[in-house]
Amino acid sequence: MANDLRAARSYLVDVQNVTIRFRRKRTLGAILGNVPATFRAVAEADLAIARQEVVGLVGESGSGKTTLGRTILRLYEPDDGSIIFEGKDITHLREHQLRNVWRRMALVFQDPLSSLNPRHTVHAALATPLRIGARVNPREIDDRVQAALRRVGLPLDAQARYPHELSGGQLQRVALARALMLSPALVIADEAVSKLDVSVRSQILNLFKDLQAELRISFLFVTHDLHVAKYISDRIAVMFFGRIVETAPTDELFRAPRHPYTRALLSTIDDRDDETVVRRGAVDPDAAGCIYRSQCPRALARCREAHPPTALIGPGHSLACYNPSQ
Amino acid sequence: MTPGRATGGMWYTFLTNRVAQAGGTIIVSTLMAILLVRLLSPYGPNEKDYMSILHMPSLAHPFGTDSFGQDVLTRVVYGAQVSLIISFGGLILGGLVGSVIGMASGFWGGVLDAITMRFIDLLYSFPTYVLALCLMLLLGYGSRSVSLAIALVYVPNFARLARSMTAATRTENYVTAARLMGQSPTRILLREILPNIAAPLLVQFSAGLGFGIILEAGLSFVGLGVQPPTPSLGVMMADGKDYFQKAPWVLTLTGVSVAWIILGLNLLGDGLRDALDPQLRRRLS
Amino acid sequence: MSNQTLSIAGSAGPSANVLQVDGLDLFLDAKGRRLHVVRSVDLDLRASEVLGLIGESGSGKTLTGLSLLRLEPEHAEITARILRIDGANLLAATRAELRRLRGRKVAMIFQDPVGAFNPAKRIGWHARQVISLRSRRTHGRATGWRAAALELLAEMDIPDGQRVLASFPHQLSGGMLQRVLIALVLAGEPQVIIADEPTTNLDNIVEQQILRLFRKMKRNHGAAFIFITHDMTVAAAVSDRIAVMYAGEIVETGPTREVFESPRHPYTAGLIRTARALQAGVRRLPEIAGEPPGLATPRTGCAFARRCPERMSECDMGPIALARVGATGQVRCLLYRGG
Secondary structure (H helix, E strand, C coil), X not given: CCHHHCCCCCEEEEEEEEEEEEECCCCHHHHHCCXXXXXXXXEEEEEEXXXXXXXXXXXXXXXXXXXXHHHHCCXXXXXXXXXXXXXXXXXXXXXXXXXXXXXXXXXXXXXXXXXXXXXXXXXXXXXXHXXXXXXXXXXXXXXXXXXXXXXXXXXXXXXHCCHHHCCHHHHHHHHHHHHHCCCCCEEEEECCCCCCCHHHHHHHHHHHHHHHHHHCCEEEEEECCHHHHHHHCCEEEEEECCEEEEEXXXXXXXXXXXXXXXXXXXXXXXCCHHHCCCCXXXXXXXXXXXXXXXXXXXXXXXXXXXXXXXXXXXXXXXXXXXCCCC | CCCCHHHHHHHHHHHHCHHHHHHHHHHHHHHHHHHHHHHHCCXXXXXXXXXXXXCCCCCXXXXXXXXXXXXXXXXXXXXHHHHHHHHHHHHHHHHHHHHHHHHXXXXXXXXXXXXXXXXXXXXXXXXXXXXXXXXXXXXXXXXXXXXXXXXHHHHHHHHHHHHHHHHHHHCCHHHHHHHHCCCCHHHHHHHHHHHHHHHHHHHHHHHHXXXXXXXXXXHXXXXXXXXXXXXXXXXXXHHHHXXXXXXXXXXXXXXXXXXXXXXXXHHHHHHHHHHHCHHHHHHHC | CCHHHCCCCCCCCHHHEEEEEEEEEEEEEECCEEEEEEEEEEEEEXXXXXXXXXXXXXXXXXXXXXXXXXXXXXXXXXXXXXXXECCEECCCCCHHHHHHHECCCXXXXXXXXXXXXXXXXXXXXXXXXXXXXXXXXXXXXXXXXXXXXXXXXXXXXXXXXXXXXXXXXXXXXHHHHHHHHHHHHHHCCCCEXXXXXXXXXCCHHHHHHHHXXXXXXXXXCCCEEEEEECCHHHHHHHCCEEEEEECCEEEXXXXXXXXXHCCCCXXXXXXXXXXXXXXXXXXXXXCCCCCCCCCCCCCCCCCCHHHCCCCCHHHHCCCCCXXXXXXXXXXXXXXXXXX
């Protein structure tokens, strides 16, 4: 099944059927109540990113979008499924083997301040990838650091600053500059603009867009903000409680969403107030059947039996639903 | 703007901190006193003068004399030096060993962590003084053994502190970022984590220095530590207690000197903590 | 500086206002420096009116909100010409008087509802505290709190109220807890409710539901609201009137429609342009240059001048007063001198 979702073999990243389990906190109540010791943070996820493509990964808090992003970086090891990066299976590589892979990937965090060592200057932060990953000639390092600062629109005197001396927007520029230091093929941005001030957010979004076009890199943009996803992405994947329920080219997703959850999500940013679906109950990610069943106004009897398989319903458009909207 | 600005800021905070200033004044003045007395005192530390036994404090002998007619001030100054060196050596050793164990344990976790930390807990569960005494009995008397005893007492302290700080820091985003840059674990520990946990370790060190002096004094007091006639603060107090009724100044003034040095070290440690604590600094700036 | 012009035109005089704030200043003491964080803020609120107070981090919006309950931080100092809620002078009130005012005349809903609950007590316990206090006040005795609680929860679209009352706070989701908190706050029947980013931590769908609740509450209860948010679209969804704060000052205020359709201050205009562009799906977002000033940044004139596309040389000359625009709007910008 996984194969017919992919037209071409030339994907940069190919996440196939990935499941990740996390251990639950062992509270007394959980032990007595016979709650399973693990839960699925991500379940049977398929996601492919082409070269130079920007994919938005959209979902609410706890949907597993951050976990999936970090699993592509192999900060977590999948319990099931596989991750192919640049044609190579990286699913079970060890940390020392991953170092070569990580030269080609980068992560931009939600909170830029926390992603920079408080004791290192901006120069040190930007020089480290060069020293470690690329063994750049020390004389060249200063030039490369300055070029990186210029690229993200920071003044050169920023390199002597410490993170706490910079503003939120400047910090995210530094973080982005660091991510791009080794010219990666893929940048994963995890809610990279959601902590920024509103009046600064559009600058950083535009910077992401410009650099992506200029450097021809692939982006996975993890966000809860549909507007941001729409602005930046070529294609959007929608996650709900660990499952990717729908993936489609951005225009198509906004024009004709098929999954009931996608529709509910999209209705929150339209003025079509009446169409919002009221939640009907709690979601149990371990229960059998469709993950969205308990919330769904279109649920059928068979939705109880198993989670619907993901099927390709158009070019780049896949869907996991037995009874999609037309 | 110089690259050393945050460090400069740290030193600035440290130097303008009232508590640190008070502690620094005490320690600097004590060190100067040690130097001055060594240069100016007409008496040697073991210079006996049987004509002036147990003299009250006077201009000639500001701290009086002891039962051998030795000048107490001169001996206190020499003794303080001996005690400080012993304590310093013990803490350097204990701090290094403890920090390495703790950082490794906190960083890698797992079985290594479980085993080492249970062992550390075992060490920790002994009363400090009993642990030191046991080691002294094994190693024999003398100042080197006292240093080792202080080190042994401080290994669990530093190990626990370093472990909890490392374990907390390890999950910071900037450490994840460092991993993704391909940095090796040793490099991450030294370059990313150590600078961020050095502050509490240093504070522990300066507080421990004072306690090391107490421990040294205690061991020497019961006769296991530094051996007479070498003056150490413990040796002198042990000596002074024998004739406390006749000449209370020997024990009292030596004890006050110990308290004075420890006060200085503790204040310095508190000042250091305030200056190094980035959270506190961020809140203020 | 601009106080005389400030009792909002069109309001029926000071007696109709449940909240009056005139010339509110707040200073924070940081490392011996006195930071002027809220600068001469004027707010008037009529019964059952919703004011959206918009600003980004560091704009002083949250401290303004806290000042209205006199919950400003300890190292802060407040001065104001008038700070009244329903006739009660908050500047002169003693601690005991303030305690009585809070919850009854003025109440607050925080971004994180968890902090408002005692984690060791069930929701029912909290409900009983609030409701029996109210019924003692009105009937002189505590009456059946459970029925009243269920009714309030039902009004907040919580169907299984019994289960919720029997739950501990940590057993409920963030959205559910925020609903419960809103219900309990309403139970105290305060005249003024200050809601500080009440939906920011919630998921999109839940946020929409809570915003709908706020709109419903406005119809059913007489309470006036100050809705503090950084999000233009959220403010637009609930407010009758909008006040935009930037770097401690109110830079623009007016009826929601008017502000959104014809924003005057270049900062407001920039924010709305960006929000619109994101919604419309443009190829490239319009930007506001630069970043907001820090709390300690010195200023001589307009705080926004550095980033302003319309900057003139006079902008840095000195403080700029709010000028009347339209029927009831005000804007702090030299482009609108003389209305």
